[in-house]
Amino acid sequence: DGGITQSPKYLFRKEGQNVTLSCEQNLNHDAMYWYRQDPGQGLRLIYYSQIVNDFQKGDIAEGYSVSREKKESFPLTVTSAQKNPTAFYLCASSGSTFFSYEQYFGPGTRLTVT
Amino acid sequence: SQQGEEDPQALSIQEGENATMNCSYKTSINNLQWYRQNSGRGLVHLILIRSNEREKHSGRLRVTLDTSKKSSSLLITASRAADTASYFCATDGETSGSRLTFGEGTQLTVNP
Numbered sequence: 001d002g003g004i005t006q007s008p009k010y011l012f013r014k015e016g017q018n019v020t021l022s023c024e025q026n027l028n029h030d031a032m033y034w035y036r037q038d039p040g041q042g043l044r045l046i047y048y049s050q051i052v053n054d055f056q057k058g059d060i061a062e063g064y065s066v067s068r069e070k071k072e073s074f075p076l077t078v079t080s081a082q083k084n085p086t087a088f089y090l091c092a093s094s095g096s097t098f099f100s101y102e103q104y105f106g107p108g109t110r111l112t113v114t
Numbered sequence: 115s116q117q118g119e120e121d122p123q124a125l126s127i128q129e130g131e132n133a134t135m136n137c138s139y140k141t142s143i144n145n146l147q148w149y150r151q152n153s154g155r156g157l158v159h160l161i162l163i164r165s166n167e168r169e170k171h172s173g174r175l176r177v178t179l180d181t182s183k184k185s186s187s188l189l190i191t192a193s194r195a196a197d198t199a200s201y202f203c204a205t206d207g208e209t210s211g212s213r214l215t216f217g218e219g220t221q222l223t224v225n226p
Contacts, residue, residue, distance in 0.1 A: 044216075101212070102162060107155060108155065108156050
């Protein structure tokens with residue numbers, strides 16, 4: 001079964017704790033992306049990676065960090081510096097790093113920080 | 115600011131009717147894409163239209179693109195209750211490579 005997996009589906013953390021969200025793909029895609037979605041709103045790009053060991057900030061990177069040590073994996077860490085971390089986080093991948101082909105999305109992780 | 119903006123924000127229709135959603139964007143693009151999101155799920159790609167195309171069809175979906183007005187529309191014909199979802203347009207910029215900018219979406223409700 002090819003696709004993108006995100007785990008866990010729901011995550012609860014206390015304020016001040018860092019938390020890492022998992023994203024794995026077996027589509028052999030070069031590009032991977034992390035988005036944040038707040039209720040009733042669209043997606044905002046946090047970070048993206050076009051190749052292993054390289055990544056770029058998106059529009060709302062403050063308070064987040066990523067790594068891309070393997071082609072298949074692109075974990076996102078929500079740090080304690082993120083002022084309002086409660087949101088729905090979506091990971092995506094695409095087969096092209098140069099052109100905007102379709103993106104394939106995971107099922108998302110809903111993070112609640114109290 | 116967001117590249118794409120959808121209109122209307124919410125749309126409620128009866129099964130069998132057609133649904134039309136619009137998207138406007140600000141800068142020149144290479145492609146425009148439409149995605150669908152069921153509540154609490156990831157997005158699913160519906161259709162991609164290139165900047166040199168004016169209309170594209172896929173099943174019950176029809177997408178138009180007017181680059182002079184920087185706008186696109188998504189038409190779903192003969193809607194079904196299962197079409198209930200949020201629909202987003204996503205645009206690239208001419209220099210943005212593979213990254214997309216998403217609009218805020220139209221919430222479509224199809225009543226049985």
